[in-house]
Amino acid sequence: MMDKKILVTGGAGFIGGNFVHYMVDKYPNYMIVNLDALTYAGNLETCQPVEGKPNYKFVKGDIADRDFIFDLFEKEKFDIVVNFAAESHVDRSVTDPEIFIKTNVLGTQVLMDASRAYGVERYHQVSTDEVYGDLPLNRPDLFFTEETPLHTSSPYSASKASADLLVFAYHRTFGLPITISRCSNNYGPYHFPEKLIPLMISRALNDEQLPVYGNGENVRDWLHVYDHCAAIDLILHKGKIGEVYNVGGHNERTNLEVVKTILKALNKPESLITYVKDRPGHDLRYAIDPQKLETELGWKPTYNFDTGIQQTIEWYLDNKQWWENIISGEYQNYFEKQYGDK
Incomplete structure (x- = not known):
């Protein structure tokens, strides 16, 4: 008999997939149900290490x-819902905002309606620091806190902020037991290759040009995905109902610094860098103050950026088949291979 049944939506994506690994391994008495639509960013090969385990199921x-x-x-009859499912690539939201509204806002509403109807004891919304907008480059003393007003820049961040407000409304109006986490940029294993770090690793390994927006001076606070998973675990078990918790790594780097770090680790020349036209509404700086999470729940990140990026690069070197299958499109055939005859 399982102690808890947890629905993890978007569990074939990057962060959701890592969370599935984390929870299946840490809590053998929890049943983890992974729900994913397997759109372009959903990759069941990410979940291959946990397939066949008695406390895991994919839907x-x-x-x-x-x-x-x-x-x-x-x-x-789920006890807990953790919603990672989201369209999350800013560039794609600029090209096609509609799917972001459908998945990130309407999908969240459907999940909460079902959570209300079936008495879920905790609904957790995985959000992003992008709902706060950005910070100026010349004010390194400023950080996002849970009290920072929402100020979105892209259709992606607007859809996530809309979902957050809807989650709060369901808590206040209907008494739905909710928590929200807002994280800084994640990195680590199983990261979809269109995102900055895995894109630069894969292209550098193939000696291809590395496209950097604008002058590369935009700053991001990098959080290892393992530390993010540990934070959500803590929030689920110890977090206060109705609260927001910021999850940040205190690892600020410019995009150009990140790219140069990758090139140095792979012994590739900086001449591979090519500067491209900046994207519309490109946020300048993200930086999270995770003090509330640290003081109230005792969370501390395991990784600093220097050790985390080296481990991540090594993972990509050791798992070339995983990301090469994505680039070739082969990963999209995995569901049929794995489940087609069942």
């Missing part, structure tokens, strides 16, 4: 499909 489906979600909740 394919869309969080915005109300009938499907209610049927799933009726069947499974």
Whole structure:
């Protein structure tokens, strides 16, 4: 008999997939149900290490499909819902905002309606520091706190902020037991290769040009995905209902510094860097103050950026098949290979 049944949405994505690994391994008495629509960023090969374990199950489906979600909740009787499922690439939101509204806002509403209907004891929304907008480059003393007003820059961040406000409304209006976490930029294993760090690693290994937006001076606070998973675990077990917790790494780097670090580690020349036109509404600096999480729940990051980026680069070197399958498109055939005859 399992102690808890936890629904992890978006569990075939980067952060959700790492969270699935973390929870399946740490809590053998928790049943982890991984729900993912397997859109372009969903990769079941990420979950291959936990397939076959008695406390893990995969379900394919869309969080915005109300009938499907209610049927799933009726069947499974979840205790906890952790919502990672989201369209998350800023560039894609500039090109096609509509899918971001459907998944990130309407999908969140459907999940919360089902959570209300079936008495879920905790609904956790995984958000982002991008809902706060950005900070000026010339004020290194400024950080995002949980009290920072929402001030979005892209259709992606606007959709995530909208979802956060909806989560708060469901808590206040309906008494839904919720928590929200807002994280800085994640990095680590199983990161989809269109994102900055894995993109630069894969292209540098192939001696291809590394495109850097603008002058590369935009600053991000980098958080190892393992530390993010540990933070969400703490929030689920010790976090206060109705609260927001910021999760940050205190590892600020310019995009150019990150790229140069990768090139140096791979012994590749900086001549591979090419500067491209900046994207519209490109945020200048993100920086999170995680003091609330540290003082109230006792969270501390395990990785600093220097050790974490080296480990991440080594992982990509050791797992070339995983990211080469994504670049070739082969990963999209994995579901049929694994589940097609079942």
